[in-house]
Amino acid sequence: MTLADVARAAGVHPGTASRALNGEALGQVSSRTIQRVKEAARRLGYVPDPLARGLRANRSFVVGVVIPDLTNPLFPPIVRGTEEVLSGQGYTALLADTDNDPERERQLVSALVARRVDGLIVATARLAHPLLAELAADGLAMVLVNRMTDTVALPSVTTDDAAGIAEAVEHLVGLGHRRIAHLAGPPSLSTAQARLEAFQVAIRRHRLPAGPDLVVAAAAFAIDAGAAAARQLPTGRRAPTAVVAANDLLAIGCYEAMAEQGRRVPDDVSVVGFNDMLLVDKLTPPLTTVHVSQFELGRQAARMLLTVLQDPTSATGRLLLPATLVVRGSTARAATPGGPR
Amino acid sequence: MTLADVARAAGVHPGTASRALNGEALGQVSSRTIQRVKEAARRLGYVPDPLARGLRANRSFVVGVVIPDLTNPLFPPIVRGTEEVLSGQGYTALLADTDNDPERERQLVSALVARRVDGLIVATARLAHPLLAELAADGLAMVLVNRMTDTVALPSVTTDDAAGIAEAVEHLVGLGHRRIAHLAGPPSLSTAQARLEAFQVAIRRHRLPAGPDLVVAAAAFAIDAGAAAARQLPTGRRAPTAVVAANDLLAIGCYEAMAEQGRRVPDDVSVVGFNDMLLVDKLTPPLTTVHVSQFELGRQAARMLLTVLQDPTSATGRLLLPATLVVRGSTARAATPGGPR
DNA sequence: TTGTATGCGTTATCAT
DNA sequence: ATGATAACGCATACAA
Numbered sequence: 001m002t003l004a005d006v007a008r009a010a011g012v013h014p015g016t017a018s019r020a021l022n023g024e025a026l027g028q029v030s031s032r033t034i035q036r037v038k039e040a041a042r043r044l045g046y047v048p049d050p051l052a053r054g055l056r057a058n059r060s061f062v063v064g065v066v067i068p069d070l071t072n073p074l075f076p077p078i079v080r081g082t083e084e085v086l087s088g089q090g091y092t093a094l095l096a097d098t099d100n101d102p103e104r105e106r107q108l109v110s111a112l113v114a115r116r117v118d119g120l121i122v123a124t125a126r127l128a129h130p131l132l133a134e135l136a137a138d139g140l141a142m143v144l145v146n147r148m149t150d151t152v153a154l155p156s157v158t159t160d161d162a163a164g165i166a167e168a169v170e171h172l173v174g175l176g177h178r179r180i181a182h183l184a185g186p187p188s189l190s191t192a193q194a195r196l197e198a199f200q201v202a203i204r205r206h207r208l209p210a211g212p213d214l215v216v217a218a219a220a221f222a223i224d225a226g227a228a229a230a231r232q233l234p235t236g237r238r239a240p241t242a243v244v245a246a247n248d249l250l251a252i253g254c255y256e257a258m259a260e261q262g263r264r265v266p267d268d269v270s271v272v273g274f275n276d277m278l279l280v281d282k283l284t285p286p287l288t289t290v291h292v293s294q295f296e297l298g299r300q301a302a303r304m305l306l307t308v309l310q311d312p313t314s315a316t317g318r319l320l321l322p323a324t325l326v327v328r329g330s331t332a333r334a335a336t337p338g339g340p341r
Numbered sequence: 342m343t344l345a346d347v348a349r350a351a352g353v354h355p356g357t358a359s360r361a362l363n364g365e366a367l368g369q370v371s372s373r374t375i376q377r378v379k380e381a382a383r384r385l386g387y388v389p390d391p392l393a394r395g396l397r398a399n400r401s402f403v404v405g406v407v408i409p410d411l412t413n414p415l416f417p418p419i420v421r422g423t424e425e426v427l428s429g430q431g432y433t434a435l436l437a438d439t440d441n442d443p444e445r446e447r448q449l450v451s452a453l454v455a456r457r458v459d460g461l462i463v464a465t466a467r468l469a470h471p472l473l474a475e476l477a478a479d480g481l482a483m484v485l486v487n488r489m490t491d492t493v494a495l496p497s498v499t500t501d502d503a504a505g506i507a508e509a510v511e512h513l514v515g516l517g518h519r520r521i522a523h524l525a526g527p528p529s530l531s532t533a534q535a536r537l538e539a540f541q542v543a544i545r546r547h548r549l550p551a552g553p554d555l556v557v558a559a560a561a562f563a564i565d566a567g568a569a570a571a572r573q574l575p576t577g578r579r580a581p582t583a584v585v586a587a588n589d590l591l592a593i594g595c596y597e598a599m600a601e602q603g604r605r606v607p608d609d610v611s612v613v614g615f616n617d618m619l620l621v622d623k624l625t626p627p628l629t630t631v632h633v634s635q636f637e638l639g640r641q642a643a644r645m646l647l648t649v650l651q652d653p654t655s656a657t658g659r660l661l662l663p664a665t666l667v668v669r670g671s672t673a674r675a676a677t678p679g680g681p682r
Numbered sequence: 683t684t685g686t687a688t689g690c691g692t693t694a695t696c697a698t
Numbered sequence: 699a700t701g702a703t704a705a706c707g708c709a710t711a712c713a714a
Binding site for chain 1: 683684685686687689690691692
Binding site: 047048049050051052054055060062065069070071073075076077079080083084087092093094095096097099107108110111112114115116223252255278279282283284 | 388389390391392393395396401403406410411412414416417418420421424425428433434435436437438440448449451452453455456457564593596619620623624625
């Protein structure tokens with residue numbers, strides 16, 4: 001079933017049939033012919049060939065979704081969100097999992113570009129990211145999700161990290177904590193940076209102790225890295241009574257490190273995570289964490305990209321989605337040394 | 342950079358350039374020209390256009406990956422596995438998340454077919470699955486992964502469910518358990534069916550009590566459904582001392598139900614899961630479960646599909662990947678009533 | 683408003 | 699062994 005078949009059945013020229021089916025916007029085809037052509041198309045079960053269309057029109061109705069690691073529970077909901085709104089608008093998602101490897105990312109992205117993707121939804125942004133700058137310079141439509149870039153201003157949909165961290169610290173302060181530590185993420189990522197800065201702001205606002213030993217950066221957003229970092233927190237008298245982790249995985253690593261040191265959560269030390277990842281409510285104790293709707297992150301990113309695709313002149317900026325603390329069992333009132341037991 | 346550019350740079354005709362770059366198999370082009378063309382292509386950074394190639398050759402080098410729910414931790418590793426081997430062979434993965442909705446599945450699959458996918462990797466198979474039968478009848482290349490179909494014989498890569506369940510029951514019997522229950526999955530899925538059958542076989546082999554109250558099917562492979570099912574297990578004297586869950590999520594639901602009933606895991610009741618999902622080793626107690634390499638499942642499925650695509654006459658069957666028990670903290674020696682305390 | 687012609691980048695079939 | 703040419707299915711600039 002090709003366009004030519006439909007045209008023949010409708011008794012018009014293929015070119016006319018094409019216009020009848022597509023560019024209604026231009027309104028330069030008689031409504032009677034439109035009816036005839038559409039009817040014929042329906043009757044013949046005609047379905048346009050995206051390949052031919054893409055080859056000719058230079059658009060594919062395919063969007064590339066670039067993910068650092070699908071195995072990280074953070075990202076599947078994002079992908080689902082994008083996929084949902086994209087497929088609703090006739091687009092499909094071409095998935096690329098970079099495995100956190102910039103080299104692999106380059107390869108996969110060129111493959112996507114070679115396939116003439118109409119745009120990219122990128123969840124792999126690092127603060128310094130030459131590749132993204134190049135792509136943007138080439139005029140490729142692009143929306144960042146979850147993480148942002150430092151070097152080049154690109155449309156993005158991220159979490160309101162600052163608000164989330166502020167709320168977390170507020171919560172701990174309310175419980176009487178004063179020595180609060182931060183388990184930061186890898187400094188190359190905007191999420192890590194934003195949460196660290198928000199933490200420092202909150203600490204200053206509440207005039208809490210801010211020794212440099214109370215901030216340790218993990219090498220990656222992963223359980224092991226979180227445990228390793230948590231082991232470097234001060235112990236004994238200088239030990240924090242609460243830890244704000246930049247991410248749930250780091251918080252889980254913190255659980256492990258605390259257990260090794262014989263410190264109980266939350267009796268001896270409170271722990272707060274970030275993201276409200278799947279299953280963290282099933283841990284012992286259930287993790288108090290900053291909830292983020294990853295799903296909504298994906299949906300909004302897709303919407304933003306579609307907006308850009310449909311009107312390249314439309315203004316795009318940075319959308320920050322709300323983050324709210326959900327209190328579970330990993331935070332408790334600070335033990336007051338010398339106070340009531 | 343088009344093929345014509347490369348041809349001009351190499352001083353040959355585009356047709357020749359095409360042959361030089363592709364059909365080496367036919368060996369009908371002088372090796373000197375091959376060198377020249379390849380050199381020119383490399384120098385110019387030529388990358389073939391998959392759309393044009395697909396339009397002409399009637400293949401897209403795109404494979405559709407159909408997933409029931411990317412949010413279920415079982416599936417991301419499978420997707421990654423497929424994506425890894427596909428991208429290694431010049432293919433890309435078009436992702437479709439059906440959200441467990443057959444209607445949505447139909448839509449998404451037609452979209453994939455319209456895009457001329459060369460084949461499908463399907464993780465959504467139900468035992469009775471008309472859509473898959475239709476597609477197979479239409480000659481679409483297809484490999485099932487994780488789940489199989491009953492009605493039509495399709496190439497598949499799944500877990501050796503029977504072996505895994507057998508080992509789990511063996512382990513429990515070795516710990517002295519005799520009243521062992523099974524938390525089965527939804528009967529429409531091959532994985533649920535296979536695990537249930539394997540459980541019954543094992544029970545018979547060991548001549549264990551097999552009351553019908555010791556098998557409860559959950560409505561879905563989900564935590565809530567698992568908890569609901571576990572609540573229906575007998576309590577009191579007839580209560581099982583061990584539960585084999587068809588899936589880790591069901592096992593987690595079982596944890597909850599047992600906690601509600603005041604029964605401790607593993608002291609009062611042992612629990613075994615299936616899949617060795619992410620984070621189940623961080624639960625309290627860490628879950629004893631049957632480990633399956635979902636990643637490998639995805640890789641092998643992709644390999645099988647590529648084999649079919651490259652040689653449609655090649656024999657394909659059912660590949661069963663090994664499943665091995667990993668013992669953690671959720672299983673313990675059976676309390677021997679009247680025995681030593 | 684509709685028809686005509688051309689080209690998107692490749693590959694396959696012919697001829698040389 | 700290579701060159702010439704057509705065709706894959708569609709969209710668009712131009713002509714009518």
